[in-house]
Amino acid sequence: MSWAADPQDLAVLKGVKVTGDLGKEPTVTLPATPFTVNGFTTLLVQDGTGAPITSGEIVSVQEVAVSGADGSTLGSTWSTGAQTLPAGNSNMAADLNTVLLSAHVGARILVAVPSSTQGGTAAPTTSVYVIDVIDAYTVPTKATGEPVAPAAGLPTVTLSDSGEPSLTPVSGAAPTTLVAQPLIKGAGPAVQTGQTLTVQYTGWLWDGTKFDSSWSTGSPATFKLDTGSVIAGWVEGLTGQTIGSQVLLVIPPDKGYGANAQGTIPANSTLVFVVDILDAR
Template identity: 55%
Template sequence: MRRLRTGRRGMAAVALTLTLGMSLAACSGSADDGSSPSPSASDAESAASAADNAAADKIKVEWSDDAAPTVTLPSTPFSVTTLVVDVLEPGTGAEIKDGQSISINYVGVSGADGSVAHDSYSTGPEPGSMNATSALGDLIGEKVGVRFLLAIPPQSEGQDTTVVAGEIVDAQDVPTRASGEAVAPVPGLPTVTLDADGKPSMTPATGTPPTTLVVQPLIKGAGPEVTAGQTVTVHYSGWLWDGTAFDSSWDRGEPFPVQNVGQAAVIAGWNEGLVGQTVGSQVLLVIPPDKGYGDQDKGTIPPNSTLVFVVDILAAS
């Protein structure tokens, strides 16, 4: 039996953390400044949500044992204005919990014409992170094997609604930080300090940065070695050589999955530096420009920058 749900209000945005060839972020209609919406705005949002629920309920999904489900839209172009999460079939496995690492199979369909934009059933399940504020957050408390439908509104002018039908095929607990045997610091490298939760801060080293990739474990985990082709779940923070911070999964509140490590869609320093490390480890990567972004200008990362990352390897599968 289909159980229709509307994505949570009160969020500036929700995002489905998957390896997609499209954006799956969906904006709610709530104010970003913390103020309560006016009664008329709230009524309008409720009416839009009801209309979107009704529209999504008309989408037909036919499941196959050995291929992607077939998604048939009631008409094209199909569109919604709010995120809709529709539980199509309950799972029978273990309960899915907030913060877990999940594996998911799904097919994404364009609302413009019903064409398939992405199909993981043909390539294998893809990784994601279950988070209460994500588009899949409403599936927390469901069980592994749950089949669902998402109707995701356009994210910017010119984009179309996306419809996703899929199933969560696995869910695993993930540690929140590295754990293992501390490794003595190496002179000449940046110094790393951890707060009570394990989030790193970095004191830059003096002198000229290295010209070759440095892979220095700070904590040696007791888990298995990471092998090429695995999906590695990590927490990380990144700085320029001078100590200027530019990115951190800790600040976003959820780990980052590196799919097909060794040939992942990340910089070479990560692909080379993570393979061979053990799960549970914390690794300092000092990445010269030729293993990073080279002469590209990445906004907060100037051309020809040496990058410093502290990476906690939480899981690998």
């Protein structure tokens, strides 16, 4: 079964050979190089025998990426650890959502993604991904547990009925050391460095200016809790917190982005996050 806007692209993608058992890293052989498609194209190579994937689930996947230019391997999560996709999320490509929501755990999916070299005359290139669905699971929508009275002098957090936080900043100088203040104490096990976390979060500057929020995307964020994936303040502040907790993080520049501006975040900014820890595995 397939979902592709262009039948010609689909026919090209069907020429890609994927070998190897499900649950093990596959080998990808392109029919010819350079391999190109005109648009985002997906193909369900083999459906799984597990539970059906439903909208709102977190989908754990292993993937291999191959260059259409020469067939070389661009990267593989089989050596770095599984990644996650939010099934049904509106920010994900519609074709990939469609194939995921029509498949079962254990499925193998081919995806071809074209791209162009901006500002040059190089021919468009295509990356080919083989995605194996390892698991699919649901997580709570917000932190659940016992409320904790925060220490004095910290910004005030107010929650909507859905659990989305808003922040009232405080006057005065920001802390110069990391603050990790639980606001809700969850009953789950303690988070460990290196785990993959699923969280809801909102981030503000110390003056209360909001710069980012997973709540606005329609699904929680997932990431590996290590300094290769997130800033040091998250790693240090969330390690040891329990699943189900909501944590207020006040992160000084040396544990955030330091002297480097990051998008709308100015250099040397103190960052404030409210993080709901929904899952860790």
